[in-house]
Amino acid sequence: MTDSERMSAFELKSAVSLASIYGLRMLGMFLILPVFVFYAEHELAANHTQAGLALGIYGLTQAALQLPFGMASDRWGRKRVIYFGLALFALGSFIAAISHDIRLTILGRAIQGSGAISAAVTALLADLTREEHRTKAMAMIGGTIGVTFAVSLIAGPAFYHWIGVPGIFAMTGVLALLAMAVVRFVVPNPRITRFHSDTEATPARLKDVLKNVELLRLNFGIFALHAAQMALFVVIPLALKKAGNIDQNHHWMIYLPIMVLSFVLMVPAIIYGEKKFKLKEIFVAAIALMLVTQLFLAGLIDDFRALLVLLTAYFVSFNLLEATLPSLISKIAPASAKGTAIGVYNAAQSFGMFLGGAMGGALSQHYGPSAVFLFCSLLIGIWLIAASRMQRPPAVRTRLFHVREMEPVQAAELARRLAALGGVAEAVVVGEEGVAILKVDQRGWDEAGVMKLIEEEREHGVSQ
Structure with a gap:
């Protein structure tokens, strides 16, 4: 392998350090997922509507500010915008940590989400890597997010036992401050800062992206996927405790084998889809599997054994779709508008998190957990119809x-x-x-x- 074919030490350092910042920030969001509903109910005297809103509000402010933060980084500098976003995230974390009222916790979560640095981080990564290696660098960030999510489901209950949700919020605030130090002392300064159409959104291309039917199918997909995910975490932790009579501090023993098994089953499907050019078939099958799990969860939420099987099937489909969707965006988006397509896709994902948390909480409070899964089934069913009609993605x-x-x-x-x-x-x-x-x-x-x-x-x- 020649020097031009491998990442330089400078590029590797840039990619690893920026991926760690992504990971630290996502850790703050994911760690509370498996335990927040217990905390909100018992410590804040919150109802499910309020708990769901607290979980989801993060996504609303993030969806609104992702693109503006990316554009601001072009004008005022990547690192300045990242410092500002991490400071907001830390502030929101500390507000949530000291809160004894669900309304203040919701405010803290909203401020956390307003530190929407994703676009600025990817723009900085583009500044620091050669074009030939940018895809590999972006893949490192994507992999970090996936690993962080899996680790958080396992570690969240343990941290809840040791330091409680206020401690988790305080810890994530400290991690955000440490991430600022990483930006200052570890992440290299770019030699040249410029706009990159492959990673950044441009308003001039928004109309083209929003008119592309195939991209709209994928945007709705990531919206529905994360709406269902956030709604699930409003009711599943309580269901596991009730059906399995397992204390929430030990839920990691449930999540650990489920996540390991789901990753093991996911990888061959992705390899088969890419190698045999059957990505659409794998994609549609995963959506169908998710729809089936949602429908069965609506009826078997109180059956512990069924719950374990269905959660495993759910996470197989979730991880498969989460890995496949970015690949499809890359294949389908016009080459000159890839950054804009990714920006819209990320905003749809964040808005799905908000709607899923808010609707999941409201439906759970007023109609019970089965209504949550029926709502998710509706979203996933619409997605299945849309995906089944998509054009076969080019093998590129x-x-x-x-x-x-x-x-x-x-x-x-x-x-x-x-x-x-x-x-x-x-x-x-x-x-x-x-x-x-x-x-x-x-x-x-x-x-x-x-x-x-x-x-x-x-x-x-x-x-x-």
């Missing part, structure tokens, strides 16, 4: 290459020549960014021809 992957900065006419000509090569499904050259974005066939493409054209263009720029 995205590759980025550094080129010299050039005028629009030159960029268009280079894009035309690249698109004419074998296996190149789409080519966009963004001259002002000095990047070529290609969608190439997974079954084989003329990589040598692409590299030859790009090298010729670089040499032409040097000779001018």
Whole structure:
């Protein structure tokens, strides 16, 4: 492997440190999921509507501010915006930690969510990595989020036993402050800060993204997936305690084997879908499995053995869909609007968390837990219909290459020549960014021809 084919120490340090910031922040959100409803009910005297709103309100402020924070980082600097967002997250955590009233806890959670630094972090990562390695760096962040979620379900009950939910909130506030120190002393400063169309949203492309029916199907999917997830955590912890007569401090013993088994079962399905170009079939099957689990949960919520089987099936489908959706976004989104598509997708995810928490709490309080799962079944059922009608995603992957900065006419000509090569499904050259974005066939493409054209263009720029 040549030096250009592997991540440099600088890039690896950047990716690992920024992934750790993502992980610390998501830890603060996920740790309370399996235990918050107990705390809200017994310590804050809150009803289920209030508890669900406290869980979900984080997503509302995050959905509203993700794109503005990313755009602000272009103007005022990546690290300044990240410091500000982490400070807000810490403030909200400390407010929730000292709260003895559910309304103040809801305020703290809303402030936590307003520290919406995701777009700024990915923009900084793009500044710090070469185009050829950006996908790998982004995958490291994605993997960190998945691992953090699994660890949180297992560790949350243990932390609840040791330090309680106020302690968890205080700990996450301290972690946010430590993350600020990581940004200051560990994350490198970018040599150049610029806009990256592959990772950042631009208002000019929003209309195109919102008109794309295939992307709308995926956006509704991530919305429904996370709405169902948040609604589930309003009622499942109580159901596990009631049906299994297991104290909430020991719920980790339930979540640990479920999460391990779900990951083991998920991986072969993803490999099969990607290798055999059956991603749509795997995707639709996972949605169908989730719908079945929601329907059965509505009727078997008091049967402990059934609950364990259904939760395992739920997390198999959840983890599979959570891993597949970003891949589908990358395959379907226009190469020139990928960053905008991801921004809209992330906002839909956060809004789903809000609606799921709020509706789950209200339905649980007024109609019982079965109503929550029927609501989730409705969302997942609509998604299943929409997904079954989606076009088969192209068997492509995205590759980025550094080129010299050039005028629009030159960029268009280079894009035309690249698109004419074998296996190149789409080519966009963004001259002002000095990047070529290609969608190439997974079954084989003329990589040598692409590299030859790009090298010729670089040499032409040097000779001018």
